[in-house]
Amino acid sequence: MxxxxxxxxxxxxxxxxxxxxxxxxxxxxxxxxxxxxxxxxxxxxxxxxxxxxxxxxxxxxxxxxxxxxxxxxxxxxxxxxxxxxxxxxxxxxxxxxxxxxxxxxxxxxxxxxxxxxxxxxxxxxxxxxxxxxxxxxxxxxxxxxxxxxxxxxxxxxTAPAQEIQNMDALAFPAWDLIDINAYAKAERFANVRKNRYMPVFTSRSCPYQCIYCHRIFGKGFRPRSPENVADEIEALVRRHGVREIEIVDDIFNLNAERAEAICDLIISRGLKIKISFPNAMRADLLNFRLLKKLKKAGVHFSGIAVETGSPRLQKLIKKNLDLTKVNESINMAFDLGITTVGFFMLGFPSETRDELLATVDFACRSRLNFATFFVVTPFEGTPLYDLCLPKLNKMGAPEDMDYHRNACNFSEVPDEEFFRIRHQAYRRFYSKAFSRIILSGAYKDVSLFQILRLSALRVL
Known part of the structure; x- marks a missing residue:
């Protein structure tokens, strides 16, 4: 053996x-x-x-x-x-x-x-x-x-492997080989409050061309059937005592009709489960009907990957978000009581001071409950890496490629000013958002450590 x-x-x-x-x-x-x-x-x-x-x-x-x-x-x-x-x-x-x-x-x-x-x-x-x-x-x-x-x-x-097309043919993950309780006690992505949970892929691949993405799952969209997804969630709830599902798709809501069908099955089967989207949903594809159904199915938390508040940079990074629709989706989620965290990236090649501030302004004007301002980190094998290569060749690859601590700055703004703007972004956002976090009840969705950290940011 x-x-x-x-x-x-x-x-x-x-x-x-x-x-x-x-x-x-x-x-x-x-x-x-x-x-x-x-x-x-x-x-x-x-x-x-x-x-x-x-x-x-x-x-x-x-x-x-x-x-x-x-x-x-x-x-x-x-x-x-x-x-x-x-x-x-x-x-x-x-x-x-x-x-x-x-x-x-x-x-x-x-x-x-x-x-x-x-x-x-x-x-x-x-x-x-x-x-x-x-x-x-x-x-x-x-x-x-x-x-x-x-x-x-x-x-x-060797020749590239063919992408698995029949996603329903995959056996469910080997839950018996891990200690579910150990992960319930560990820190979670996006600082969501600890719970007995399990991540679930309902689809693989994404048709969009964002230049920072590894694209390990390819370029298309390969969904599982709503019934297959519901079967997995039901097994996790009834056999393994899981109380929350993290949907970790690249783009869960590409097909709104399929997304609604998954919600309908969760509701009709009486699966009392909390659902979060730590990897985010594509915000300009959301609508009130889908958000309302997501809320009814148990969704309480979602990332919103905005990346940049600059229309020019949206085109450069090939994210191509409609920022007006993104803001409308944030408002709808807030009104429905869905906690949101905005993901932003600062320091893209050619990014100007005005564009950096436009990203920070977008976050601060929005009704996002939380926001994270990552430093742009180019990983080998992505188009972003190729775009950053001239500067990387001059400065050498950073020793720490952690996007929380990466000290690289590929923007047009001098380093000292760039990192000052990033620091001030947190202060500006949480000085304004902290009371909203408390009054809306969003604090219930994140860890106590995160609340204490945000309290400190507010007064720094």
Whole structure:
């Protein structure tokens, strides 16, 4: 029986570690278990005080034949440290990397001799095919699509894997391989209040062309049927005692009719569940009918990814939001009692002082309950990275690619003024919004730590 250890690394930035159940690894584990004959385990380094030592101790005790690591680009340093530690074990496993980091930068990943293979894109079909190849010793690795590996000192990339079209054919994630209670106690994305929850993908891919996106799931829109989504939510509620669902689609509301059908099924089945959208919905596609139905189905919190208040930059980054409609959606959500957090990005290439202030002004004039002002962080493999490359070549890549702390400034504004504007953005927004947060009851949706932090911002 092949032993497979699937690992979710940490970014190493303890101040901002948020540990959501590793949905990608859970889907991968289900795909492997469906093949039969595999001892599959999931290890999440983010849940442990000494993540590296815990991961290596677990691997030493389990002695897996294969270790799969799924990572974002900001976790890259941990990936390489972990791979070196795994290869130093008495029985070193084959190390396979997957996720956005290797998908967007396979050459960088495979420059590390401790990483044997990279799975590019979706892994539910590619990873089991690799395992079967390793077990049987038959065939050639080049015939498996969606891979990158070294051969005679050169990096070989196989044909791109076909996107999974029948999303209903995927087995539900392997909930039994994680400790749901551990995630209920951990910090959550967007600082949503702690709860016994589970993330859910109701669709994959997005047809929009935003230049900062990894696009690991491709360019189209691949939805699950409303019935399949409702079946998963019902299983989580009735069998696993989950009290909240995080819908983590790239663009849940692209098809409003389908979104409403999911709401109707949740309501008709009597699923008393809270629902949040930490990744946000596309705000200029929302309408009152859908928002009202979302509220009735249990939606209490949603991100609104505005990014910039500049129409010119909306075109530059290919987000192309209708900012007037975005503001109307924020107002409708507020009137319905849905808590919203606005996501904004400051420091795009060619961004002027007036455009920076336009973004801050948009946030402060809106009825958003919360706002986060991220520093633009270009990740390799995205068009944004190519746009930022001239400045990156001059200054060198930043050591810390965490978008909370990234010290890069790609705008036309001098660094000192740029970071002062960002600091003032928080002060301006929360000085005005704090009373609204309290009076609207939005404070009930976020963690106590977040409220204390916002109190401090208000008086700084």
């Amino acid at each position: 092949t032993k497979i250890l699937l690992i979710k690394p940490t970014s190493g930035n303890a101040a901002h570690i948020q540990a959501s159940p590793p949905l990608g690894l859970m889907y991968l584990a289900s795909a492997l278990k469906a093949q039969g004959g595999y001892d599959v385990r999931i290890l999440d380094m983010r849940l442990h005080a000494e993540p590296m030592s815990f991961a290596l101790k677990t691997a030493r005790g389990m002695a897996p034949g294969i270790a799969g690591i799924s990572a974002f680009s900001l976790e890259s340093s941990t990936v390489h440290e972990l791979a070196a530690g795994l290869k130093a074990l008495p029985k070193p496993p084959m190390v396979i990397a997957g996720g956005p980091y290797p998908t967007s930068g396979p050459d960088d990943v495979l420059s590390d001799p401790n990483i044997d293979l990279a799975v590019l894109g979706e892994g539910e079909e590619t990873f089991p095919a690799v395992v079967r190849f390793l077990e049987s010793g038959q065939g050639v690795l080049e015939d498996i699509p969606g891979l990158a590996f070294r051969r005679d000192g050169k990096i070989v990339k």
